Amino acid sequence: MKRIGVLTSGGDSPGMNAAIRAVVRKAIYHDLEVYGVQYGFAGLIEGDIKKMELGDVGDIIHRGGTKLYTARCEEFRTPEGRQKAVDQLNARGIEALVVIGGDGSFRGAEKLTELGYPTIGVPGTIDNDIPGTDYTIGFDTALNTVIDAIDKIRDTATSHERTYVIEVMGRDAGDLALWSGLADGAETILIPEEEYDMDQVVSRLRRGHARGKKHSIIIIAEGVGSGTEFGQKIQETTNLETRVTVLGHIQRGGSPTGFDRVLASRLGARAVELLLNGKEGRMVGIEKNEIVDNPIPEVLKQKHQVDSGMYKLSQELSI
Template sequence: MKKIGVLTSGGDSPGMNAAIRAVVRKAIYHEMEVYGIQYGFAGLLSNDIEKLEIGDVGDIIHRGGTKLYTARCEEFKTPEGRQKAVENLNAVGIEGLIVIGGDGSFRGAEKLTEIGFPTIGVPGTIDNDIPGTDYTIGFDTALNTVINAIDKIRDTATSHERTYVIEVMGRNAGDLALWSGLADGAETILIPEEEYSMDDIIKRLRRGHERGKKHSIIIVAEGVGSGPDVGQKIKEATELETRVTVLGHIQRGGSPTGYDRVLASRLGSNAVELLLNGVAGCMVGIINNKVVHRGISEVLSEKHQIDKEMYRLSQELSI
């Protein structure tokens, strides 16, 4: 294999640029040509493809977002759209493709593999919701962004003796909420993987208030519902002064942490090695700090699981 392509798709995550850099430099080290596809799968259809040299990925390892940009593409979901994408790749002479993104991006990679085009997936999403890997690129950075925000909010909550409800991202996965809630000592953590009762939340708040607790932090994963709705219910039931903060897209940006830079470098490099060795239709991941790979179809057939032991611990420590 002498020519490969790389694209980023779906929501951006810190560390994507580090992964792009690793793909380009690893490939060039092995005397391969690398082509960057702009705007994800949409760029495959619009033929927005350019050759990348070593200098093109210089000074990007520390930058958030993605140098290659990202976009949604409905046309690619059709058989005709995917066939056009392959034709455009073949016209340039690209023999394999590395897709950096989340499960939606992997479904596109799976479809390309099914019609005979060698593709490897690299998990890049702040949600950490991809089976087959302990961590996805961007999760650690987003987690630290959330923790930093909660730390600041707790200062105000303490000063004004308020209850704060903080809504965090994560789509249908509760990892960001669980990890940040445990790290910041939140009194209650609501995640989509576990049922909850508003009555239990109210009882916990009242119990804390009766023993002299002056403030509380409640973390709500967006997959559970609306932070403002939860805040309103608490305010109506307890008459405690309650405020709501929706952190929003601030969680997706920023310079990647050291962990995300190293993870992205390892996974991006391994993706190139797989293509060199004739392996396709796989996702690279990290398990027990070892780089592994599994079939994309197998990964997509599984459901993301939360660490239930960690969830129980969060409840035990927030009494």
């Protein structure tokens, strides 16, 4: 193997740049040429591909977002689009591809492997919703961003004696809501993996108010529903002054934490090692602080599981 490519796809996450840096530098260390694909699979189809040198990844390990940019691509979902992508790679003699992203990105990588083109997946998403790894690149940074925001909102909630509903990202996964809610002592945490009883939520708020509690924090994952609508129901039911904050895309940005920088560096380097060892169609991850790899088709068949013990603990501590 002489040439490999690397791309980022789907939603950006803090630490993607650290992963790109690791792929490029690990590959060059082993005398490989590295080509960066701009704008994900869309750029792959269009041939927006450039050779990368050591200096191209200098001074990016601490930056959020992705140097290679990212985009959605409907054309890649078609057989014709995927063949165009393979043709672009073959025309440049690029023999394998590292794909950094979430489950949608891995489905694209799986399709390329089915066409006989070697790929390795690196999990990068703030949702932490990829099976086969304890943590995805960007989750820790997003978690700390959410915690910082909740801390600030709590100051205002206390000053005005209000109930605050805070909507966080996570799509169909509740990790961001659960971890931030537990870390910040939220009275109620609503996640898509667990059903909730509105009567119990209201009862908990009223109990707190009755014992003199001046404010309450409710964390709701976007996969559960609209935080704005939920906040309106709370105010109508309890008559407690309620405000809603939707944190939105602020959760995706920012300088990655030390944990995410190290995780991204380890996973990016292992991806190159797998390709050098003739492996393909696999995703790298971390389990019990050990770097592992699993077949992408196997990863995609599994369903993300939230930590039910942690959810139970959050309920026990919010009495």
